Amino acid sequence: MTDDTTDDWGGQAGAGGSDPEEMTLDELREEIRSIDRELVELIARRTYVADTIADVKAAHDLPTTDEAQEQAVMDRAGDNAQQFEVDSNLVKAIFRLLIELNKVEQREQR
Template sequence: MSSPAEEMSLSELREEIEDIDRELVELIARRTYVAGTVAEVKAQQDLPTTDESQEARVMERAGENAETFGVDANLVKAIFRLLIELNKVEQRESR
């Protein structure tokens, strides 16, 4: 039985990575849009920008999802910290 690396050429593998990268950016854009909507709701309800308990839940889920998919949990959590910080900056700027 041959491995996927033997079945796909380097250029095909790189195209696959390009597709995945595009999907990742699309997902980040979707997440940012929804987070922006959350910011609007927080502003309407006069709630603080930062919700540490929600951030902790997001980080816990990120770690659990990383383990489910066999990805380094610390790496995934670092990415989510960046996403959370991005959203917090945008929420502060929109107020």
């Protein structure tokens, strides 16, 4: 923590700016529900952009798979994981799933 009200990401610590250690179990679970919703929203946004990329690839007759780009995404995911002190193998596994999801959808669109 940088101070009493902000977390390491610059946002409010916990619901309503409370110290997470002073929050009730229900408040903490509500915080998780909120984060989960945000994660799903971000996945939906990412999928929309990936679908748009698929349209551009199809219009220019480009291959669905771009291994160099996939590696760049994985490297960036690992770097971001380290920055936020999250297990980089876990984060990379999640990104591998996201990439595979997008590739399947791109193939289905063609």
